[in-house]
Amino acid sequence: MAPSPRTSSRQDATALPSMSSTFWAFMILASLLIAYCSQLAAGTCEIVTLDRDSSQPRRTIARQTARCACRKGQIAGTTRARPACVDARIIKTKQWCEMLPCLEGEGCDLLINRSGWTCTQPGGRIKTTTVS
Numbered sequence: 001m002a003p004s005p006r007t008s009s010r011q012d013a014t015a016l017p018s019m020s021s022t023f024w025a026f027m028i029l030a031s032l033l034i035a036y037c038s039q040l041a042a043g044t045c046e047i048v049t050l051d052r053d054s055s056q057p058r059r060t061i062a063r064q065t066a067r068c069a070c071r072k073g074q075i076a077g078t079t080r081a082r083p084a085c086v087d088a089r090i091i092k093t094k095q096w097c098e099m100l101p102c103l104e105g106e107g108c109d110l111l112i113n114r115s116g117w118t119c120t121q122p123g124g125r126i127k128t129t130t131v132s
Contacts, residue, residue: 043071045083078129080104081119094131101129 045068053061066083068076077086078101086099097108102119106127109118116130 039069042069043074043085044069045076045085047083077101096129096131102127 045066047064048067049063049065051063053063064083066076068083068085070076070085073088074085075088075091077084077091077099079086079099081101081103084099090096090098094110094114096110096114096117100108101117102108106119106121109120111117111128111130116128119127119129121127
């Protein structure tokens, strides 16, 4: 027995494929736009997570995770207390103060074991940053 050709008596049967292709074209364009917008521009960073722990008196421990899209020869680092792409040589040699991690007016000093740096404010307050 041969299959019988399907015919439809619905009036919108011919409009459905047209509407469907328009819908899918819109969905593809929307997904491309979302994918494009989620990409970082080369040489930029964004903070993904930021956690603060103030459970100890006179001490706040902050941990942050950043996502960076660095150019060739660069790596994620810190400039002016913000995540930034810095020269990879600075990270490899642990010369942290060369990436200018402190705010304007603060002094930068390496920790003795080069595991991080301190930023000293004019009032004497010290912020210590360690690299893990």
